[in-house]
Amino acid sequence: MDWISLLLVPAIKSLVVVVALLTGFAYLSYVERKLVARFQVRYGPNRAGPFGILQPISDALKMVFKEEIVPLNVDHVVYLLSPALTVMPALVIWAVIPVSGASFTLFGQTITPYVSDVNVGLLYILAIASLATYGIVLAGWSSNNKYSLLGALRTSSQMLSYELPMGITLVSVLLIAGSLSLVDIVQAQRGVWFALLQPIGFIIYFICGLAEAGRSPFDLPETENELVSGFATEYGGIKFALFFMGEYIHMITISALATTFFLGGWYGPFVNQIPVLGLVYFLIKVAFMIFLIVWIRASLPRIRYDKLMHFCWKFLLPLSLLNLVVTAVVLVLVG
Amino acid sequence: MPIDYLPILVFFVIAGLFGIVALVVPAQLGPRRPSSNKLKTYESGKVPYGDARGKIPVHYYKVSMLFILFDLEVVFFYPWAVLFRKLKLFGLIEMGVFIAILLVGYVYVWKKGALEWE
Numbered sequence: 001m002d003w004i005s006l007l008l009v010p011a012i013k014s015l016v017v018v019v020a021l022l023t024g025f026a027y028l029s030y031v032e033r034k035l036v037a038r039f040q041v042r043y044g045p046n047r048a049g050p051f052g053i054l055q056p057i058s059d060a061l062k063m064v065f066k067e068e069i070v071p072l073n074v075d076h077v078v079y080l081l082s083p084a085l086t087v088m089p090a091l092v093i094w095a096v097i098p099v100s101g102a103s104f105t106l107f108g109q110t111i112t113p114y115v116s117d118v119n120v121g122l123l124y125i126l127a128i129a130s131l132a133t134y135g136i137v138l139a140g141w142s143s144n145n146k147y148s149l150l151g152a153l154r155t156s157s158q159m160l161s162y163e164l165p166m167g168i169t170l171v172s173v174l175l176i177a178g179s180l181s182l183v184d185i186v187q188a189q190r191g192v193w194f195a196l197l198q199p200i201g202f203i204i205y206f207i208c209g210l211a212e213a214g215r216s217p218f219d220l221p222e223t224e225n226e227l228v229s230g231f232a233t234e235y236g237g238i239k240f241a242l243f244f245m246g247e248y249i250h251m252i253t254i255s256a257l258a259t260t261f262f263l264g265g266w267y268g269p270f271v272n273q274i275p276v277l278g279l280v281y282f283l284i285k286v287a288f289m290i291f292l293i294v295w296i297r298a299s300l301p302r303i304r305y306d307k308l309m310h311f312c313w314k315f316l317l318p319l320s321l322l323n324l325v326v327t328a329v330v331l332v333l334v335g
Numbered sequence: 336m337p338i339d340y341l342p343i344l345v346f347f348v349i350a351g352l353f354g355i356v357a358l359v360v361p362a363q364l365g366p367r368r369p370s371s372n373k374l375k376t377y378e379s380g381k382v383p384y385g386d387a388r389g390k391i392p393v394h395y396y397k398v399s400m401l402f403i404l405f406d407l408e409v410v411f412f413y414p415w416a417v418l419f420r421k422l423k424l425f426g427l428i429e430m431g432v433f434i435a436i437l438l439v440g441y442v443y444v445w446k447k448g449a450l451e452w453e
Contacts, residue, residue, distance in 0.1 A: 007341075066361070067368065071376055072374045083354075084355065084357065094346075118339045144376060144387045146378070149391070157395050157399065160398060164406060167406065168412070171416045178419070228377065238358070
């Protein structure tokens with residue numbers, strides 16, 4: 001083990017993942033606007049470049065050159081740091097997600113399709129995902145604005161609550177896979193996808209994922225008609241864009257994790273003969289999940305906050321526990 | 336193996352660098368014309384009054400407390416689930432007792448009305 005394989009290869013891989021995620025975020029915002037526009041029989045962005053394809057670039061340039069406004073009453077250091085604190089966890093989750101099944105060799109180095117395959121991958125993901133709450137709470141608190149504080153409180157208790165059923169559901173996945181490593185979990189789905197063995201678990205995971213990412217119909221973090229823009233009210237320019245980025249990358253991550261845990265990751269027809277198909281299948285599945293999320297946003301109204309909490313604590317939590325018990329009993333019976 | 340975590344550390348550094356660059360560089364590029372109205376706390380155009388950090392409903396505190404209790408119990412599921420194939424029936428009965436105790440607490444919390452949100 002020399003410094004090239006220890007530091008340089010992971011650094012280049014991390015850079016590739018970060019750049020891919022940022023590009024993915026930029027074009028996800030375009031695709032979402034275009035899709036929602038189509039759902040509402042509009043054109044969507046179509047001025048910048050052919051079919052508006054350059055819209056994300058023009059948005060990014062606009063955000064970068066915006067005036068830096070820091071309101072007088074805010075807690076300066078925390079106010080400035082919290083956008084970065086929201087984006088960083090969303091990025092570093094990707095360190096353990098395997099995007100393909102096959103390693104390849106480049107310049108004598110074996111390149112694995114993940115940054116690191118730690119044996120507690122699932123725990124790592126849950127831990128980092130919880131960190132994202134901090135950025136939002138700190139943003140709301142440091143803004144010293146009533147809307148921000150209310151938005152941050154709502155967001156944090158929503159994210160905390162929905163983490164419970166999600167965690168319990170992932171235990172059922174774990175029971176079948178028997179390993180916390182994400183590579184092992186995908187390899188356990190070589191024959192049958194876990195979405196077929198765990199249909200209820202898949203639905204619970206998907207609902208909780210929507211709530212964790214603050215997506216419609218659980219987009220209570222924003223509620224623009226009552227809280228202006230929730231925790232991001234006092235933010236503008238690139239700092240607002242970072243929150244936006246955090247939300248969208250979270251959405252990509254939720255889709256990628258749904259793919260990894262339930263939809264068989266990189267597996268598909270002929271993947272053993274042509275290894276590069278693994279990445280293609282992975283991306284197709286992620287794109288399908290993202291499309292589902294956008295579709296739901298275009299179809300469902302936002303639900304009321306008390307109903308949101310009741311739904312989580314009184315329905316999803318017992319249901320996920322029941323799902324876990326049934327899974328365990330069936331596993332013992334089958335042997 | 337601890338060496339597996341080194342790439343994750345590298346990833347953290349790269350993500351951190353991105354965060355710093357994204358915060359520092361655009362702040363130097365944009366114009367800066369502050370005025371007293373621009374820097375006021377935003378309250379939908381009204382003159383802001385009072386401090387934002389007043390009393391907040393107790394529900395939020397309740398939810399976070401319940402979350403900590405239940406989440407700690409969920410953490411115990413993970414090692415159990417990994418070893419389930421070795422524990423077999425013994426593991427099932429043991430975790431059944433654990434879930435039963437968890438459910439007693441859950442029913443108590445529900446009956447006490449802690450899950451209500453008025």
